[in-house]
Amino acid sequence: MADPTEPVLEARDLAVTFPARRRQPAARAVDGVNLALGRGEVLALIGESGCGKSTLARAMVGLIEPNRGEVRYAGKPLRRTRSGLREFRRHVQLVLQDPYGALNPRQNIHDAVAEGLRLHGQRAGLTRRVGEALEQVGMRPPEHFFDRYPHQLSGGQQQRVVIAGALTLGPEVLVADEPVSSLDASVRGEILKLFLSLRDELGLAALVVSHDLGLAWNIADRVAVMYLGRIVEVGTVEEVLLRPQHPYTRALLDAVPSTSDLDAKTVLRGEPPDPTAIPAGCRFHPRCPLRATLPEDRAQLCLNDVPVLAPALDERQVACVHADAAPPAAVPHDRAEVTT
Template sequence: MSSTLPDGAPDEAPGAVPDTAPDTAPDSAPPLLSVRGLHVTFPGRRGAAAARAVDGVDLDIRRGEIVALVGESGCGKTTLARSLLGLVRPTGGRVTFDGAPLGYSARALKAYRRRAQLVLQDPSGSLNPRHTVYDIVAEGLRIHGHAGDERTAVAEALSRAGLRPPERFFLRYPHELSGGQRQRVVIAGALVLQPELLVADEPVASLDASVRGEILALLLRLRTELGLSALVVTHDLGLAWNIADRVAVMYLGRIVETGAVEQVLTAPRHPYTQALLSVLPEAPGAPVVLTGEPPDPSYIPGGCRFHVRCPVLASGEAVRAGVADACRNEELEILRGGDESQVACHWARAERPVAERAG
């Protein structure tokens, strides 16, 4: 069930960019953003069961680090990202930023959003078509009462986002721009407040393949030049390979595998991660087709939450490893928020000691 990517293969994919990222912050440094035991539950409609969209997540993002949060639609990754910005209030757990708990008063959230900004996936929907580029980028400055020179700040943000000379774009409207230029305006609107953290939700999903690499290269350059941290939410493991230092794979409200991007994407341990990787064009072998119903946060099965779709259990490999009963009945603990390699899988944990003894 192992799935590996050939050396250098992802870089040959459309939109791939070279890894120009600097070393991340030392492991001993405290994280910029820390999440512990986070839960977000939405009440069900008309007597239906509540939806546990985020069901226990620990996650750290260090200064200057890019973390990719990956998973299929419905796994809870967008809800998690929005909760990190205070857009969705958690029903349990805590979010800590720069050592201080996140407050949820209007004043506290306003101050926090100067330091943590959201980049949405659809620039056509997130940009006001009646506003000029200048007004779109300047909006954050006006909301937060910027005391400096507004024109200079807007020009610097547009220039950093790759729109040069910036004055040429001041009086343009979104419909006059290409898709890549619109996404750069969205990024400039986030940069104008000089944040420390960007949360990018599928930042290149709506762009042509020829433009994707440019935007990914821009995010890497911003990390290099400004020391920005970023959480990149995506369903695309190829994107994660190209941009991230670490990857966290999410399934049904929880992170099921995490670690350095090279380790997770070249030697995945969780069957879900292996299935996600198997559909990449560069992956060897046939794609793994998951059977069963897609994840439903209002019905979380007992035991391992992936076991009803797990090909390892269906093939009998879990029985041979002696963990089939555990897969069906024993819930796995929440993975810790550090940067070490971790997996929430009874079979993967049983297989590792065997491999170590064989080595």
């Protein structure tokens, strides 16, 4: 029987480096990440574009082989053999950002949803299981959609079909990479509600990758903030989004439009993170607004190495030696001010 206190999906010291190109240094896209996802939990992974979120997500579903570290499912390391990956992907499924691009335009909806079952040799009761999966994502009656093609569906319906295809194998974890970013604002809320209903009805855990703080606020139990290949802050959604301790998290929150005093907001300056030129010490220090306000001796501490956060399900963790010295962010005090 599964241990409810044990992470269902976990990254331990995970690192992914892409080779150098045209005399450019190698890119350390993921650099020593520890991250744990609990059973039935929704964990939002947020950060700027280029910080390594999508690379980490793909490594955690076995699509990218890490240069260091390991991925663990239910306490056991992922075996990168053909049979090991096949078994792993029965339990951990990826939901991509662009639903239309994820669907074969020449394949009808029945066959698209059934693809995973066929690949795993599970043909018994195929149509019944496809219908059940479509019902689980709110496409009723399912028979109405069997003979349709992706171009005949709305963007929201296409995303539901992609999620239905992931559900047919009975996974325990969904890893969703920007699952609503390509959808109209009018249907984003419906897809987010679907993730919550799948968590409540099926006990699914979900790692949701996004740059949207409103998405995290609306559906996540916990939030992990990523910057330049590492997790810099992790905690419950209330802890991280209402009481941020890392200067980078504060800057992200200050960028959210709200009714707060604009003079109190922090503007994130400097160049975007470059995984081919990672600075020594705290990798955020060249852009850190807090460091500029500190005495020279304290600011020098930022040039030393910073702690790598350990995988944990119930601990507030911050990778900043000056976390307690920063002023509060200009964050909203109710959910109405942070929306998708």
